[in-house]
Each structure stands twice: as structure tokens, then as C-alpha cells.
Amino acid sequence: MLNYKLIVNRRLANGDIVQVGELAENSSGIYFQYDESYLLKHSSLSPFALEQSTNLQIGPSAPHKKLHGVFADSLPDGWGLYLMDRLFRKNGYNHKSISQLERLAFIGDNCLGALFYEPTIKFDEKETQQNISIQKLGKQAIEEFEGTETDLVEHLMNAAGSGGARPKINATLLADGSYSTDRYASGQHCIIKLTSDNFYLKHEESLVEFSCMTLANQCGIDTASFELLSASNNRFWLRQDRFDCVGDTGRLHMISASGLLDASFQEPALDYIDLVKATRIMCGVGEARKLIQRALFNYLICNQDDHAKNFAFLCDDDGNWRLSPFYDVIYSPTDFGEHMTSFNGNGIAPNKSSLALMARQANINPKVVKPMVEGLMDNLSNTEAVLKSANVSSTTTKTITATINDKWLQLKGHI
Numbered sequence: 001m002l003n004y005k006l007i008v009n010r011r012l013a014n015g016d017i018v019q020v021g022e023l024a025e026n027s028s029g030i031y032f033q034y035d036e037s038y039l040l041k042h043s044s045l046s047p048f049a050l051e052q053s054t055n056l057q058i059g060p061s062a063p064h065k066k067l068h069g070v071f072a073d074s075l076p077d078g079w080g081l082y083l084m085d086r087l088f089r090k091n092g093y094n095h096k097s098i099s100q101l102e103r104l105a106f107i108g109d110n111c112l113g114a115l116f117y118e119p120t121i122k123f124d125e126k127e128t129q130q131n132i133s134i135q136k137l138g139k140q141a142i143e144e145f146e147g148t149e150t151d152l153v154e155h156l157m158n159a160a161g162s163g164g165a166r167p168k169i170n171a172t173l174l175a176d177g178s179y180s181t182d183r184y185a186s187g188q189h190c191i192i193k194l195t196s197d198n199f200y201l202k203h204e205e206s207l208v209e210f211s212c213m214t215l216a217n218q219c220g221i222d223t224a225s226f227e228l229l230s231a232s233n234n235r236f237w238l239r240q241d242r243f244d245c246v247g248d249t250g251r252l253h254m255i256s257a258s259g260l261l262d263a264s265f266q267e268p269a270l271d272y273i274d275l276v277k278a279t280r281i282m283c284g285v286g287e288a289r290k291l292i293q294r295a296l297f298n299y300l301i302c303n304q305d306d307h308a309k310n311f312a313f314l315c316d317d318d319g320n321w322r323l324s325p326f327y328d329v330i331y332s333p334t335d336f337g338e339h340m341t342s343f344n345g346n347g348i349a350p351n352k353s354s355l356a357l358m359a360r361q362a363n364i365n366p367k368v369v370k371p372m373v374e375g376l377m378d379n380l381s382n383t384e385a386v387l388k389s390a391n392v393s394s395t396t397t398k399t400i401t402a403t404i405n406d407k408w409l410q411l412k413g414h415i
Helices: 079-090 100-107 134-145 153-160 202-218 257-261 272-283 285-300 352-361 366-379 383-389 394-412
Strands: 006-011 017-026 029-034 115-118 168-173 188-193 226-230 236-241 253-256 312-315 321-323
Touching: 006 100, 017 100, 079 100, 079 153, 100 115, 134 153, 134 168, 153 168, 188 202, 202 226, 202 236, 202 383, 202 394, 253 257, 257 272, 257 312, 272 285, 272 312, 272 321, 272 352, 285 321, 285 352, 285 366, 285 394, 352 366, 383 394
Parallel strands: none
Antiparallel strands: 006 017, 006 115, 017 029, 168 188, 188 236, 226 236, 253 312, 312 321
16 A cells, blocks of 8 residues: 555646646545646546545445546556556565555556556666667567567567556657657557467457558548558557657546446446436537447447447646547357446447447437438448458358348348
8 A cells, every 4th residue: 555645637738737636545545636726727637536626535346446547547557457467466565555656656658548646656667778679579578478488578568558468568659750669759659460370360450450440530430640650570569659648748537438427348237328418418419420330330240349448538738628539349149148347237239229329429410320320331331341341250250241231131021
């Protein structure tokens, strides 16, 4: 348990830094308190969970181990959590005894979004001063992910940032076209998503995700800029721009649906009905309508890994909220054959009543849903060509196109 207060800071879009408040912990839980000066100029970091006052506010017991959801978003999961625990063990600490606030102190300013924390807990950083090429670091990350421990774990943690179950590298695209893993370098901040034989789609993962994002753009769905990077042995990684970054030093505040609604991302714990309602209340009717379109797109391409951390919201310095660009958009059937985010309690497919309820929660006419679905299918008509253009194998191409056609036939009777 951290025996001192942790300061929460926010980096604004213009690069300025403001102190948001403080976090502290005792035997009864984790408490947050806003700075009065912050509230004079800015709105709540988490509109549904944190009241805009200087009162002490205790975090919920679940699902973030007593931490408030908006701050839990700063912590890594999956790949990043594995690396963090490995570093704690390497430095002689039992990772199971490390508190949530100690993890925030360790992550410091290496977070997605605008929030960062101080004072920080640091280990020996001499090994991480050298800038290693993304090709070498990516290869080491894949080997570590597949079970072969690397000596570059500090570098991997430094480049991992927070968020995401699968190995990735946070990098900066420099003016000369090269990449740096120095997160303070000047250039376009981006995320490079790696591939592995341990993935469901193995090394076709990036090719399929590239194709799905291309199809989303065809459907008028906003994503971050993306491209395929050649790795080695005719394999490719997916690079996409970070949408929380503004220039070299500016940041937009970001919160996931998991952080906003205190919904677990490790199990089915979210429903599109609630997500659409939350989006409409916080962002307006236009953004809620976009959320319905994304829900339907996820259904049609069988993106069943649509858990609560795969939806996010961005806030500018004036307190205006909007949906983040669409991300983690990929054909990904789950083992149990259901979406992580359900359709009015149904994890398999939306029906007529759930579609109508989503529309009503978005404050739009349910009759709008039919042309929305038909428009999506029109724009998915060239799926086979898009997959083949990205060099996705004929077997995988056939499976995905057949799945989309089956999903369309199931949905067609409900619109």
C-alpha cells in the first residue's frame, strides 16, 4: 500500500499541464479528491462516476480492485501487465503484493490519454536509454509473448504503454520516415501492433485487421490513420496513429467504456443498449448514432471481442466529449460464439426489439436502422476483394466472407 498521496496531473491539448487532484489509500479503500483550482476551469474526468466537487470520493470495490475506473484506464492489461509484473519480480518484488496506486506510481507518465501520476516509482533506467529499432524490439516482444524470455524487458515495458492484451510497440514516426521508441521524440505518435503464431489468425492478424479497418472506412466509420509495415519473412505489422495525441506534447483526455461505466473488460459485462444511452447523454445524438453503426459493423464482421475497453471517448480542454475513432476492429469470433458486449442481453445477435431499443436510446427513429444496415452491407460487398488485396489467404478470406453473408441473412429478418 502506497503510504503517500499520488498526484494526478492532466496534459492539455496545447501541452500545458494542470494538477487534477490527489489519490490516497487506507484500509477502507482508495480515495480521490479534486483540486479546487481544477474544477474552476474544467469538468469531471468521469461524468457518471466522479462528482464535480472537492469531496473525498471512494472508488468502487469492483471491477478495478477499488480503483476509480478513469484511473484504472491508465494501468496496463494483458501484455503490459505481464511486462510490469515481470519487472517487479526482476527487481525483487512480489507482484501480487503491489497495490493499484503503486502500479500507477510505476507507470508515471507512460500512459495512454492525458493523465499521468507523480511522484513515480523508478528502477534502474540505464538499460532503457538506448534507442532500439522497432524491428529488433518487435522481434523480442514476439519471442517474449511466445514464451522465450528476453533481456530487453525494460525496453519492452517502456514502449508498451498501457492497454491491450497483445504485444505492441508505442513508437514515434520521425520526419525522415524512421521510427523511434523514445516516447519524448518529436513526430507522429503511433502504435505498432505485432503478430504471433499464438494469435487466432496467427501472422495474418495484421492483414485481416488492416482489411477490416479499410472496410470500416468504406462504411463511413472513422478510424485513426493506419498502414501495414513490412516486418520480416513476408510478415506485416499494423501501424496506426494515436488519436489521444495532439502534436508532440498535447493530449486529449480519454476514457474507455470500462472506465466510464465501471464495467469489466475481462468478461461479458456490457450491453450495447447501455453504451448507446451513455454515448447519447455524454456526447449527443449524433455520436450515439455512430455507436449503433459500429455495433452493427462489429456484428456483421464477427468482431466478438468487443469488450468494454474496446470503446473509448475523448474530451477536449473545454469539456466536450465525443467517440474516439474506431479501433481493435477485426474478425474475432470468441470461443463461446457470443459478443463480449450483448444486444439487450443477447450475446449472439441483435433482434428486432434490441435494434429498436438501441435506436430509442439514441433518440432516433427505429426506422433509421434498416437503411443503416443496408448501407453497411452495400459497403461490405467487396470484402473478398479487400481481403485478397491485403494478401489474406484464400481460406481465411472464404471464412470471413461466408461469415458476413450468414450474419447479414440472420439480421435481414429483424430490420
